[in-house]
Structure formats: structure tokens, C-alpha cells
Amino acid sequence: MPRAGGPPGVPGSALLALALWLAGSPGGGQHYDYYGWQPESLPHGRFYGREPQCLDIPPDMQLCRDVGYKRMRLPNLLEHETMAEVKQQASSWVPLLAKQCHTDTQLFLCSLFAPVCLDRPVYPCRSLCEVVRDSCAPVMESYGFPWPEMLHCRKFPSDHELCIAVQFGNSKATPPPVSKICxxxxxxxxxxxxxxxxxxxxxxxxxxxxxxxxxxxxxxxxxxxxxxxxxxxxxxxxxxxxxxxxxxxxxxxxxxxxxxxxxxxxxxxxxxxxxxxxxxxxxxxxxxxxxxxxxxxxxxxxxxxxxxxxxxxxxx
Missing domain, CATH: 2.40.50.120 (OB fold (Dihydrolipoamide Acetyltransferase, E2P))
Incomplete structure (x- = not known):
């Protein structure tokens, strides 16, 4: 599959500019006929019998409420094909946001569960996955939940690809202070x-x-x-x-x-x-x-x- 060319890692605040850039790029338009980048778990790519849709993010989808954009593409980047499935799966991750383990947790998760509705699907950068994982995986492990394989950071593109970059956090996760309550x-x-x-x-x-x-x-x-x-x-x-x-x-x-x-x-x-x-x-x-x-x-x-x-x- 061809890879989407263009600017390097894109911060969440620049998604509107990214949308405008994609609209004016070669092959831009209103059709969603391919993924510009494919994770390792899908070596042959994924083709849809119908074009993905642009839908409003439901107000009761708490994970991605106030994420910074209002429209998402469906199927999403985790291959959920119905809004009911998206909401059911996304709801399991809401408690992690309450732990505030990293400032980019919502940006990372919503880029997959409710990807911004652009001409081409844009995955989170590997570095974004890594900083969120390094900060949040220890919290999850405290409850007996390992970092899931579906979010393995090797599946995501490196920062020189077109992808969503770290927005608020540093390149390396900051260890939580000792004074933080268990x-x-x-x-x-x-x-x-x-x-x-x-x-x-x-x-x-x-x-x-x-x-x-x-x-x-x-x-x-x-x-x-x-x-x-x-x-x-x-x-x-x-x-x-x-x-x-x-x-x-x-x-x-x-x-x-x-x-x-x-x-x-x-x-x-x-x-x-x-x-x-x-x-x-x-x-x-x-x-x-x-x-x-x-x-x-x-x-x-x-x-x-x-x-x-x-x-x-x-x-x-």
C-alpha cells in the first residue's frame, strides 16, 4: 500500500491545518478508499466494501468528549465498524483518564477510537504511543492489566511519517513523584x-x-x-x-x-x-x-x- 507523504509528526492542535493540507494534496478529496499507512498486524492492508463515514462524536462517548474536534471516521483505526461497538470498547478506557497518568492519554486513545475525519486516516506516532505507555502502563499493571497488544507501539509509524505527534508531554515520560498516593x-x-x-x-x-x-x-x-x-x-x-x-x-x-x-x-x-x-x-x-x-x-x-x-x- 502507498504511504501518505507530507509533514512529519502532527500535534493535535494542528489537526485543522492538517485537514486543509490533505484537502489540497494530490489525491485529496472526499473519498476514503485506502489507509495511507498500515500497521504490522495488517501486512496486506484492509479494504472496505463501502466508504468509511464521517460522523459526529456521540455526546455520550465520554472518552473522547472535548477531545478538540467533533467529527470522527467510522470504521475507526481499531476496526470497530459500528458506533455501538466503538462506545462499548472506548468506555473501558475512561477510568484511565481519571488517573491522569499522562497529559496525552486522551489524544492517543481517541486518535484510534475516534480518529479525526480527514481525507486519509492518520495514526498516532510511535513516540506518542511510547510516552503514554511508559507513564500509564505501570498504573494499569498495578491493577493486573498489562499494556494490550492492540496498542503495541511498534505498530505505529515513526515520527518522520505523517502521524499525530506528542502534544503536551515530553519525549520521555516523567516518573511520578514519590509523594503521589498509591x-x-x-x-x-x-x-x-x-x-x-x-x-x-x-x-x-x-x-x-x-x-x-x-x-x-x-x-x-x-x-x-x-x-x-x-x-x-x-x-x-x-x-x-x-x-x-x-x-x-x-x-x-x-x-x-x-x-x-x-x-x-x-x-x-x-x-x-x-x-x-x-x-x-x-x-x-x-x-x-x-x-x-x-x-x-x-x-x-x-x-x-x-x-x-x-x-x-x-x-x-
Missing amino acids: TQCEMEHKADGMMEQMCSSDFVVKMRIKEMTEENGERRLVAAQKKKVLKLGPLKRKDTKKMVLHMKNAGACPCPQLDSLSGSFLVMGRKVGSRLLLLAIYPWQKHNKEMKFAVKFMFSYPCPLYHPLLYGAGQH
Whole structure:
């Protein structure tokens, strides 16, 4: 397939200028009959039986609301062919925006989920993918989610190609300051936030912490023998008998909930392989109305169809 020639990496703020340049370039026009650049996963390119459409970004597509343009092409650059599929898949990434792991996260994700409606599809530059990945992958890993293969940065064009460049961030990701609260400890303490976190957790347990250790950049919480399992999920008897919870990428960050290990805690997590990863921890407060409501109605709460990865305080 031919590659689109033209200017090097394009910042998001210059998308309008890019649109004007494409409109005046050879072969410009209103037809979308090919991709100007093909990722490695599609070596033979992709042809459509019909021309892709330009549609308004739906107002309920939260991921790309206020992204800086109003029209998107469909099918998008992740091969989603219906707006319903786009919205369903994009909604899973909304919680990552709340974590504010990189200033270009929305630009990168929306360039794929809701690509700007230009004469030719324009992919994010490899460098844009890399800075977002380097900053956000550790946050995702804290919750047991690896950086997905569909966003592998090698699939995207280098900066000398026509592509969307880093707009707000630096060429290298800046490590988060040590004072930033651990992602597992910044959870929303309102009932809705707790129940949303329960939806995305495999298990929910009320327990005391026997001991806490730090090793290889993570914390290990050893549960006391007496505990109450509120949501069992995929846990086996051996998992609950000697429960050890791992807090990934949490060796140096503060966690106010763990300043004192006295009292009980409400913990939520996922089972990844043989390890139990801690997603959220709350001090148990039996007279707290929000917590009582969340625990009482956790199984009747209408969990979303998509898998909410990273609900946190920034969302509410």
C-alpha cells in the first residue's frame, strides 16, 4: 500500500491545518478508499466494501468528549465498524483518564477510537504511543492489566511519517513523584464509587492485616486468620485460608489507609495467575453510611457491561 507523504509528526492542535493540507494534496478529496499507512498486524492492508463515514462524536462517548474536534471516521483505526461497538470498547478506557497518568492519554486513545475525519486516516506516532505507555502502563499493571497488544507501539509509524505527534508531554515520560498516593489507596469513598470498584474486582473481603512487607517495589499484605469473604469470585479455599495480597508498584508511594494496621479493612482485588492483586483498600467503618450501603447492595448494583478497569477518586 502507498504511504501518505507530507509533514512529519502532527500535534493535535494542528489537526485543522492538517485537514486543509490533505484537502489540497494530490489525491485529496472526499473519498476514503485506502489507509495511507498500515500497521504490522495488517501486512496486506484492509479494504472496505463501502466508504468509511464521517460522523459526529456521540455526546455520550465520554472518552473522547472535548477531545478538540467533533467529527470522527467510522470504521475507526481499531476496526470497530459500528458506533455501538466503538462506545462499548472506548468506555473501558475512561477510568484511565481519571488517573491522569499522562497529559496525552486522551489524544492517543481517541486518535484510534475516534480518529479525526480527514481525507486519509492518520495514526498516532510511535513516540506518542511510547510516552503514554511508559507513564500509564505501570498504573494499569498495578491493577493486573498489562499494556494490550492492540496498542503495541511498534505498530505505529515513526515520527518522520505523517502521524499525530506528542502534544503536551515530553519525549520521555516523567516518573511520578514519590509523594503521589498509591493508586490502590486513592479510591472514591462514596457508595457509588465503592460499588463500581466492587464490579471490577474478583473478590471483596473484610479482614485484619497481620503484617505488611515491602519487596521488589511492591507491598505484601498478609491477612489475619479471621476474615469475612463478601464476594468470593474465582478464589479457592487455599486462597482464603492463607491470604496474601500484592500491591504492585507501591513500594515507595504513601498509602494513608496503611499508616496504622489496627482495625479491619475492606479490600478488593483480582486474581491474576496464582497471585491476588489488591485493587482498593478502605478502613472498615461500621457506622459509615456510604460503606454500609455499598456492602448491603453490592450484588444488586447494576454493574456496567464493560469491564471498568481503574475506578478512582478522579471520576466522581
